[in-house]
Amino acid sequence: MKKENKTIISIKGLKKTFKTKVTKPGMSGIFRNIFSPDYKYIKAVDNISLDIKKGELVSFIGPNGAGKSTTLKMLSGILFPDSGKIKILGKDPSKKRKELSYDIGTIFGQKPQLWFHLPPIDSFNLFAKIYDIDQTIYKERLDNLINLFEISDIINQPVRKLSLGQRMRCEFVLALLHNPKILFLDEPTIGMDIIVKKTMRELIKKINEKEKTTIILTSHDIGDIENISTRLVIINHGEIVYDGDFKNIKQKYLSKKLLKITTEDKIDEKDFKDLTVIKKSKYYIEFEIETHKFPLKKVIDFLFTKYKITDIGINEMPIEDVIEEIYRDQR
Amino acid sequence: MAVREIISNFKLFIEYQKIFLKSAIEYRANFLLSTFFMFLNDVIWLFFWYLLYYKLGDINGWVFQDLIYIYVFATISFGIAGYFFGNHKEIAELVVKGKLDFYLTLPKKDLTHILISKNSWFDLGDLLFGILLLIFMVSVTKVPLILLMIIPGVLILIGFGILVGSLSFYLQSSESFGSTLYESLISISLYPGSIFTGATKFITLFILPAGFITAVPVQLLHSFDLTWFILLFLFSIALFLLAIYVFYKGLKRYESGNLLYVRM
Amino acid sequence: MSSQLNKYLSISFINIKESLTYIWDIIFGKVIFIALIIFVFANLWTVVFASKGEVIPGFTLAMMVWYLVFGEAIITSIGRFVKEVGDDIKSGEIANYLTKPYNYIVYKMFVSFGKGLINFTLILIFGGLVAYLMVGGVEISLISIPFLLIVALLAMLLNLVIASVISLFAFWIEDASSLNYIYSKFTFIFGGMIVPLEVYPPLVEKIASFLPFSYSAYHPSKLALIFSFESFFKVFLVQIAWISFFIIILIFFYKYIIKKVSVNGG
Numbered sequence: 001m002k003k004e005n006k007t008i009i010s011i012k013g014l015k016k017t018f019k020t021k022v023t024k025p026g027m028s029g030i031f032r033n034i035f036s037p038d039y040k041y042i043k044a045v046d047n048i049s050l051d052i053k054k055g056e057l058v059s060f061i062g063p064n065g066a067g068k069s070t071t072l073k074m075l076s077g078i079l080f081p082d083s084g085k086i087k088i089l090g091k092d093p094s095k096k097r098k099e100l101s102y103d104i105g106t107i108f109g110q111k112p113q114l115w116f117h118l119p120p121i122d123s124f125n126l127f128a129k130i131y132d133i134d135q136t137i138y139k140e141r142l143d144n145l146i147n148l149f150e151i152s153d154i155i156n157q158p159v160r161k162l163s164l165g166q167r168m169r170c171e172f173v174l175a176l177l178h179n180p181k182i183l184f185l186d187e188p189t190i191g192m193d194i195i196v197k198k199t200m201r202e203l204i205k206k207i208n209e210k211e212k213t214t215i216i217l218t219s220h221d222i223g224d225i226e227n228i229s230t231r232l233v234i235i236n237h238g239e240i241v242y243d244g245d246f247k248n249i250k251q252k253y254l255s256k257k258l259l260k261i262t263t264e265d266k267i268d269e270k271d272f273k274d275l276t277v278i279k280k281s282k283y284y285i286e287f288e289i290e291t292h293k294f295p296l297k298k299v300i301d302f303l304f305t306k307y308k309i310t311d312i313g314i315n316e317m318p319i320e321d322v323i324e325e326i327y328r329d330q331r
Numbered sequence: 332m333a334v335r336e337i338i339s340n341f342k343l344f345i346e347y348q349k350i351f352l353k354s355a356i357e358y359r360a361n362f363l364l365s366t367f368f369m370f371l372n373d374v375i376w377l378f379f380w381y382l383l384y385y386k387l388g389d390i391n392g393w394v395f396q397d398l399i400y401i402y403v404f405a406t407i408s409f410g411i412a413g414y415f416f417g418n419h420k421e422i423a424e425l426v427v428k429g430k431l432d433f434y435l436t437l438p439k440k441d442l443t444h445i446l447i448s449k450n451s452w453f454d455l456g457d458l459l460f461g462i463l464l465l466i467f468m469v470s471v472t473k474v475p476l477i478l479l480m481i482i483p484g485v486l487i488l489i490g491f492g493i494l495v496g497s498l499s500f501y502l503q504s505s506e507s508f509g510s511t512l513y514e515s516l517i518s519i520s521l522y523p524g525s526i527f528t529g530a531t532k533f534i535t536l537f538i539l540p541a542g543f544i545t546a547v548p549v550q551l552l553h554s555f556d557l558t559w560f561i562l563l564f565l566f567s568i569a570l571f572l573l574a575i576y577v578f579y580k581g582l583k584r585y586e587s588g589n590l591l592y593v594r595m
Numbered sequence: 596m597s598s599q600l601n602k603y604l605s606i607s608f609i610n611i612k613e614s615l616t617y618i619w620d621i622i623f624g625k626v627i628f629i630a631l632i633i634f635v636f637a638n639l640w641t642v643v644f645a646s647k648g649e650v651i652p653g654f655t656l657a658m659m660v661w662y663l664v665f666g667e668a669i670i671t672s673i674g675r676f677v678k679e680v681g682d683d684i685k686s687g688e689i690a691n692y693l694t695k696p697y698n699y700i701v702y703k704m705f706v707s708f709g710k711g712l713i714n715f716t717l718i719l720i721f722g723g724l725v726a727y728l729m730v731g732g733v734e735i736s737l738i739s740i741p742f743l744l745i746v747a748l749l750a751m752l753l754n755l756v757i758a759s760v761i762s763l764f765a766f767w768i769e770d771a772s773s774l775n776y777i778y779s780k781f782t783f784i785f786g787g788m789i790v791p792l793e794v795y796p797p798l799v800e801k802i803a804s805f806l807p808f809s810y811s812a813y814h815p816s817k818l819a820l821i822f823s824f825e826s827f828f829k830v831f832l833v834q835i836a837w838i839s840f841f842i843i844i845l846i847f848f849y850k851y852i853i854k855k856v857s858v859n860g861g
Contacts (some may be wrong), residue, residue, distance in 0.1 A: 018586060078435045080589050101438040113433065115350060119356050122350055127348040130437050130444070132339050323427070360768075368773035372780055382795045386650065391642040453773075491663045507624035515631050526639040 369456025408484030410458025422496025429588020483567030500581030610709030677775035709778035787813025
């Protein structure tokens, strides 16, 4: 019973298929399209189930078109599921969308909500009216958020004159004005450089910690969620590939390093018998190590004492390989 | 409950008007130009009709003053619908490009919020033109009845706009067809109603209901007829309600810009 | 010179092909709307002719309606030329075009010309169909057709050249498309696209028939209905004169703007 209360979002067997018309080429194709269009069915979300607890920070990671955004849109009630059940705070978003909107804040990376030509304060005032926030409560809330996000000196400048990072801060304030319990962030880092991404990560962490907001964010880049996310959900082709602790994935897949070594001495095969060797020749070897089993420092110390090394390269495992490896391990 | 909702929507409407005003000030040159050019456009068209009537005297019984009435009804209702409820022309675009997401995630009634959240400067030019015509070219005694009969015109414009825009929920790439229908409605409403007879008259009343925006009100201005007066209001309200119904019905099929066109 | 012309003609040709792939969009968008306007005026002239007889001596009911069909086909075929050029100037996109081995404005004109030919044909077919069903056909002598085509092409060109001059105003005023809106209304009404200028009071008729707009609408459409070689040559020569005049203005304007664009970097 107690556990029930803690679950804030529950998804069971969620499915969504899109029907699209196939455009045929040429003049005759145009005629055929009008009278007998061909349809193609695309399974965007295929049987997704998961529970999210209050205060959790969950990241949906997957390639473009994997179904992350579609899932998020069904959670916000924008899209209707073909089948499956969603309960958010005990309510079905496809039926109680308007009620739930008071508890949910959204930021869509590709669709900024601030009025581009006007100062952010005008957008804030507008949203206060949209959410029917009482004036005194609104003033207090806005003051808090302005302090939290350090935007007091920019709220009176037109948005088009603000930097991307400043705009992002204001978008967050806009989405948090009505004090939502849940925040959906769809591809928030799209089109951002490393520095703005870092700001973004700090903001997300801040909201989750200080406001105790439950957050779901989507991204196609696993690097985006380093240091912020505790729970990782990897989605591919509309299905959940992995759902669990980010640390596990990090240890199991992201902790693998790829080492390339060139030596002056002949390489002894016995030294590498516990490791995954990818390529080997007389004076060159490429191999993977798992840093939690074989700490990097130890390996390198050992190599340097035994061999005369002329060149060494240490690389991270590419992210695409991670998903592929998860698939391989499951099979 | 209902009263509270109306008040809160009205507050939001005012807030949007403030934002529109601020945008207009931010881009005053463009704003003034757009408004002025639409105004000038109306002047030129009315001058054309003046010249035509100068030659013809009357067109099937309608004289130039009737055309002034037509322009009063048309421009003021275009102006109100377009300036205060500008999005009624953009429904198709909102649907196709997935721009409805914004409204769907917010607590206000979707359609209400959609309608009041956009304005068009061009239509303000129409509104000003219509008001000036009303002040200088129409006798004062007729003004109350005219103002009353502008209401159904506004309802028809908004309702028809929503209706053709909602086609996009059902048909892919019906965007240009829908806007052609809407443009046709606007155009037909600007001609003297006396040129349409028989089946054509029926079409301009009940299929492309331009007649209810201008011709019927002008007729009523000349010789008041309670049946037509009631029909005018009943029809416009019915069309408006139908539009709301079709929109929300279509909304269930909304795909949030996920329509992918696959070229083979 | 001829290889230059070839280059631009191939641009028109590509745009004709592209228009053909969107042919249903054009029909359901623009063409149906224009057919409707023709339908409305067919109604208007039918009731007027029923009560008053001929409005202009020598112009039958059918001629009044077909006059509009020709006018619409020539004038409305150029599409959103001014808006496109205006947008390019505003967004600074024009700077990219300037590096290409062709003249930007000539390039844009040939693009519009290619699309325009498709629109012209479609409006003639669908508008003509409406006119035929409503008021019947008109007689056009077979010999006159090649000459009419020449005049029609020059009329489209004249309309396009004036539109080009107007589009360059986008450099000074933010929104040239509203300027174009007014220009098109001028051609509709004082260029005599909608009704023959004889409908207007004599003074208005005289001024309007002298202005360049009437050579892209009134004179060509009337020539189609009442053909004589004498009036053909007259229209042809004046069209050439106006086109040359506006091309000179265009070159002057364009050079000035290019200088500014390359200084400011767009």
